Amino acid sequence: MRVLIVEDSHTVSKVLKHLIVQELGYHVDIAPDMSCALTLLEQHQYFVVVADLNLPDASNGDIVRLVLSSYKTPCIVLTSNLDAHQRREILKLGIVDYIPKDNRYSYQYVVKLIDRLYRNQQVKVLVADDSVVSRKFVRMLLEHHLFQVLEANDGEEALEVLEREPDIQLLITDYNMPKIDGVELILRVREKYHREDIAIIGLSNDNDESLSAKFIKNGANDFLQKPFVHEEFHCRVLNTLDSLDMMRNLWAKANRDYLTKSYTRRYFFSQHDTKDSESGRLTVALLDIDFFKKINDTHGHDTGDQVLIEFAQRLENAFGANFTVARFGGEEFVIAFKGLDSTKASTLINKFREQCAANPINTSAGDLHVSFSCGVSTRENETLDHALQRADELLYQAKAAGRNQVMSQ
DSSP states (O other): OOOEEEEEEEHHHHHHHHHHHHOOOOOOEEEEEEHHHHHHHOOOSSSSSEEEBBTTTBBBTTHHHHHHHOOOOEEEEEEOOOOOOOOOOHHHHOOOOEOOOOOOHHHHHHHHHHHHHHTTTOOOOEEEEEEEHHHHHHHHHHHHHHHHHEEEHHHHHHHHHHOOOOOOOEEEESSOOOOSSSHHHHHHHHHOOOOTTTTEEEEEEEOTTTTHHHHHHTOOEEEEESSOOHHHHHHHHHHHHHHHHHHHHHHHHHOOOOOOOBBHHHHHHHHHHHHHTTTTOEEEEEEEEEHHHHHHHHHHHHHHHHHHHHHHHHHHHHHHHEEEEOOOOOOOTEEEEEEEEEHHHHHHHHHHHHHHHHOOOOOOTEEEEEOOOEEEEESSSSSSSHHHHOOOOOHHHHHHTSSOOOOOO
């Protein structure tokens, strides 16, 4: 990833380059004036340009206009002085944002903004608004920040889009819409999606003082009163997505194993150890990597960790899309086959076992052939613990019978 800094202050450009390289690892070029910037822009494709408004050979934002119009490259503006009129004019150009050159935090904000731009390319945002003008305006602002933007004419269409595009991370919805208004839309979305799944920002031009609280109490993360200024919109969106990222990270730390990234034992029981699930068909498979202690003793724990990580990834690739895969501890993993009996689950496990045996795991100690033993049990109107106990007994039998096999009941 390549970034161009156009700045006549050697100190400012040096600080920015250091922070961008250190924190993001991007390649950074520096141009002290517009002439040098044009030469570099002709030679390279830049992800983003960070430019001063006033340069020795170009004033009043000429470089910014050129970058946006001729090179179609996102531009972050650096400025020492910016009055209200200049601010409005520069925002009209379609810049990412403007940053005052006040202190070190300003430079850190530039780095944060560049990183957010990079991640935004993978973020889908749904804008629900029955006003075409309003919807297109919000879309334009979002596209300045490189988001993937989808649109819906009303709340009903928004629900249809969410059904088709389950990886949408942010919903921006107006309040006054036909069929389903913004608040009702949020209520329906929250019935299906948790706060770590999707963030929501409400919009309205109503003067009802209680509307912001109404949105947030019913599941929105934030609320903006129309009309809003560009930078407030961008700040709210970025802060909301930062909060979403933090919630997802916290959720992952609570529910994902730190080493293998498989689900934890806690998450496994939270999903399947309920009264409602006892009436449904559920088959559990306990897998234990054969002779794992020997791998650790012979090659070291780092190699053992590599085996665990790769084995967990293979389990996830084979079963994660339809079933729950979790690490129970050490070299032991469990799979919950919801809706399958032990015969069907054993067939799937055996196929996976054969694939594992045929494909060694690449480690720092070389290729290692790794097998596993497995016990498979179907819950019969009983608790999950009882089904797991039987699977554990079958796992023990598989080991006693020579390992590298599946025992089922």
